[in-house]
Each structure stands twice: as structure tokens, then as C-alpha cells.
Amino acid sequence: MARQATSDRKPLISGNWKMHHNHFEAIQTVQKLAYALTADDYDEVDVSVHPPFTDLRSVQTVLQADDVPIALGAQNVHQEEKGAFTGEVAPGMLAKLDVTYVIVGHSERRELFGETDEIVNAKAIAVLKENMTPIVCCGETLEERQAGQAESKVAAQIAGSLANLTAEVVGELVIAYEPIWAIGTGETASSDDAQQMCAHIRSLVKDQWGDAAAAAVRIQYGGSVKPGNAPELMAQPDIDGALVGGASLDPDDFARIVNFRLYQA
Numbered sequence: 083m084a085r086q087a088t089s090d091r092k093p094l095i096s097g098n099w100k101m102h103h104n105h106f107e108a109i110q111t112v113q114k115l116a117y118a119l120t121a122d123d124y125d126e127v128d129v130s131v132h133p134p135f136t137d138l139r140s141v142q143t144v145l146q147a148d149d150v151p152i153a154l155g156a157q158n159v160h161q162e163e164k165g166a167f168t169g170e171v172a173p174g175m176l177a178k179l180d181v182t183y184v185i186v187g188h189s190e191r192r193e194l195f196g197e198t199d200e201i202v203n204a205k206a207i208a209v210l211k212e213n214m215t216p217i218v219c220c221g222e223t224l225e226e227r228q229a230g231q232a233e234s235k236v237a238a239q240i241a242g243s244l245a246n247l248t249a250e251v252v253g254e255l256v257i258a259y260e261p262i263w264a265i266g267t268g269e270t271a272s273s274d275d276a277q278q279m280c281a282h283i284r285s286l287v288k289d290q291w292g293d294a295a296a297a298a299v300r301i302q303y304g305g306s307v308k309p310g311n312a313p314e315l316m317a318q319p320d321i322d323g324a325l326v327g328g329a330s331l332d333p334d335d336f337a338r339i340v341n342f343r344l345y346q347a
């Protein structure tokens with residue numbers, strides 16, 4: 083099935099390396115990835131990699147030295163500009179490293195580090211202030227899905243995490259729908275379920291920020307995306323990209339996901 087884009091939203095395939103790859107491994111991985119991708123691929127798909135903080139400078143150097151159009155991403159940020167926040171990294175520090183996309187509110191940050199929608203919202207605003215693009219994550223637990231609460235959970239996360247943003251800004255965001263039960267489990271949401279939730283998110287954006295924002299916002303699916311399931315997921319009209327964990331650690335697998343279009347019937 084060919085992808086039926088409802089607008090000119092260019093797909094964004096992002097690799098979230100989580101707490102994997104030291105800076106030597108990061109350099110190797112991004113070099114192999116750059117080797118596997120072609121100019122045609124970058125014409126069709128935006129690609130980002132999100133290494134740990136300690137790798138950012140090394141990866142930036144590799145990408146710039148070889149003029150590789152892979153965007154540099156971060157996995158997290160602190161919401162304040164500077165100050166006594168031991169161990170934290172400020173948005174301006176990421177911007178100085180030419181970071182383009184910053185993941186905010188990943189479920190692991192929400193579940194393991196207690197990030198609330200309010201914090202996620204402050205982080206998104208802080209990222210935007212530095213002219214970077216937040217990838218705002220949302221998604222339900224298995225219990226919430228089984229209790230029929232998946233849509234209301236995501237609606238609350240969207241309302242809270244995107245509070246106080248204008249329609250123009252929301253149209254430029256990336257929202258990642260990552261059902262928590264599908265992350266790192268090998269279980270993927272069916273393409274129908276993933277499409278349904280991404281369509282729900284787009285309708286939430288439409289209700290609160292209007293048609294133009296809804297048509298422009300890019301919505302990624304994340305949760306056990308692999309080379310084998312990426313083509314079908316990416317064929318869904320409201321899925322504009324993928325936020326890939328485990329499979330992004332392997333440059334060949336990740337390149338095949340970026341190349342999903344070559345495997346679509």
C-alpha cells in the first residue's frame with residue numbers, strides 16, 4: 083500500500099539510542115548509517131539520531147565534517163536556561179551543538195523520573211525558545227488500554243504538554259505516540275490501532291488549535307518499530323514518522339526503516 087499523505091508532511095524517522103553507545107560507538111554507528119543512506123533517501127525522509135548527551139559533540143563533528151544531512155537530536159533537556167541544577171543540561175547548550183530535535187516527555191522520563199505534563203510543557207517551551215523542535219511524547223499503559231482509557235489518557239497528555247502554545251507553533255511540532263506496552267517489548271500496536279490513535283491526536287490538535295495546525299503537525303509512532311513492520315505503519319495516513327529505539331542501534335536496521343518506502347507494495 084502506498085503512503086497516502088494528507089499534506090506535504092515529510093516523514094521523520096528518529097533513532098532514540100537511549101542509554102546505549104559511548105561516544106566511540108556513536109561515531110561508528112553514525113558513520114555506518116551515513117554510508118547506508120543516499121541523497122534520494124534524504125529527499126524523501128528526514129532522519130534524526132538522538133544519542134546520549136556525552137556523544138552529542140562527537141556525532142555533531144562527524145555529521146558536519148562529511149556534510150551528512152542527518153539531524154542531531156537530544157533525548158531530554160532541562161527546562162531552565164541556566165542555574166544551580168546539578169547534572170542537568172540547558173536548552174542553550176544543546177542549541178550550541180546544532181541540535182535540531184529534542185525529545186521531551188518520553189514515557190521513560192515520565193514513568194522513571196516523575197516528569198509531569200507540566201514539566202513536559204515547560205521543556206517544550208524551553209526547546210522552542212532556542213529554535214529547536216520538540217518531539218513531544220505521549221502514550222498509554224497496557225492497563226489504561228485494557229480499561230478503555232487510552233484515548234482519554236493521550237488527550238490529557240496532549241492538552242497538558244502543549245498548554246499555552248499557539249496554533250502556529252503546534253503546527254511545527256512533532257508529536258510521538260508511543261504506547262508504553264509496545265516499547266522494547268517486541269509488541270507493536272497493529273497498524274490499525276496506531277493509525278486510530280494518531281488520527282485521534284490529529285483531531286485533538288484540530289479541536290484545540292485548528293485545521294492548519296492539524297494538517298501540518300507531524301505525528302510519529304514509536305514502539306518496537308522494525309524493518310519488517312515500518313512499511314505498513316508508515317503507510318497509515320496519520321502516521322508521519324517513527325521514533326525508533328532498539329532497532330536504531332543497528333545502522334543497517336535503522337537504514338532499512340528509513341527506507342520503508344522501498345518495501346511498500
Ligand code: 13P
Pocket residue numbers: 098188260264265266267268304305306307325326327328329
Ligand atoms: P523500541 O523501538 O525499542 O520499542 O523503543 C521505542 C522508543 O521508546 C523510542 O523512543
